[in-house]
Amino acid sequence: MADKKRKSIKQRNILFLSLISFILGVMIMTSIHTNHSAIAATESKTREVVDYIETLEAEVGALEAEINATREQIKALESSQAQEETQLSYLNSLAGGLSVRARLTDMEGPGIVITLDDNAVGAALAQKNNPSTYRAENYIVHDKDLLYLIRALSHATEACSINGLRLTDASSIRCAGTIILINSARLAPPYKISIIGDQKELVSALTSCGTYLSLVYRGIPVEYVKQDKLIIKAYAGAYSTNYVQVTDDRINFPPPDDLLP
Amino acid sequence: MWLPLLGLIVGLLLGSIFTFNIPIEYANYLAVAVLAGLDSLLGGWNAIFKRDFDGMTLITGFFVNTLLAAGLAALGDMIGIDLYLAAVVAFGIRIFHNISSIRHELIALNRKRKGKRQSHGGIDQS
Known part of the structure; x- marks a missing residue:
């Protein structure tokens, strides 16, 4: 009788041990899966961050190229403006000389x-x-x-x-x-x-x-x-021409009224 | 005696076939709980070899230890201390202690069996 009871207790103990083993097995695998998922998620996030950084770097590169192009344009415009100012200055001095010759000053x-x-x-x-x-x-x-x-x-x-x-x-x-x-x-x-x-x-x-x-x-x-x-004093009258015509096509004659002093 | 090992294998297989994923933020708690569970299981085996095993002690120890370990780890996170490290160290020491004890028991058992066999052989020879 005592043997039978002891045997029953032993079987129950083994059953408990097996149950605990089973639960622990599931827990271990769950933990492993969770860790793998965490690593995969981290890698995915890292990849996303790397992609984002690469995209930003590409954007920065494009913006830098745009800035360089704009700088070149500004430089070209400044150069063009300086050239125009030089031409304007030359034309002003030329017009001044011609005004003196025409007795208009x-x-x-x-x-x-x-x-x-x-x-x-x-x-x-x-x-x-x-x-x-x-x-x-x-x-x-x-x-x-x-x-x-x-x-x-x-x-x-x-x-x-x-x-x-x-x-x-x-x-x-x-x-x-x-x-x-x-x-x-x-x-x-x-x-x-x-x-x-x-x-x-x-x-x-x-x-x-x-x-x-x-x-x-x-x-x-x-x-x-x-x-x-x-x-x-300067000559205040007008220069009127009725018959003469300029033979050189490059010269705009008579000049527009607003160009006359 | 092979049934608990079978239970462990079935649990591992089931766990790998049906992947139960818990939220990543609870991964640490589960790991500590696994350590606590492993400690309880090894403690159970140790008790079996010492003929001091009690199923109820195992069951209650397993659940209380796992829940307490996970709870401590969670509490540590809440108050800003890595308490799960304390649980890892504590359970790690206990696991190694249990394994060592089991090993000694197994060696003693083996020696005992060998001694018995030798004494039986002597009778046969005589």
């Missing part, structure tokens, strides 16, 4: 001022003493007097104006009755001719020219004054 410098006036006193005396031989045109300043005088001094003249009207290559000096027209503007005596140039040469040319001597002979009041700083 104010000028200053040393020169002489010649003043002419009608011989009113001589005319009055002649009219009174010899009315039969009196001729009024002998006592006034004519357009040709001004014209010849200016022409005689032209080789030493750099800028010239008569009564403030700038003379240009296209200027005309004409008479209309008793008045003189310069640049289509009417002038009345006295006539003040301002000339910038070599004073010595101008005076020499003036005093030796026939027109000057003729004026002095006719008793026309003519005098000149040297000035160290003479200001001559």
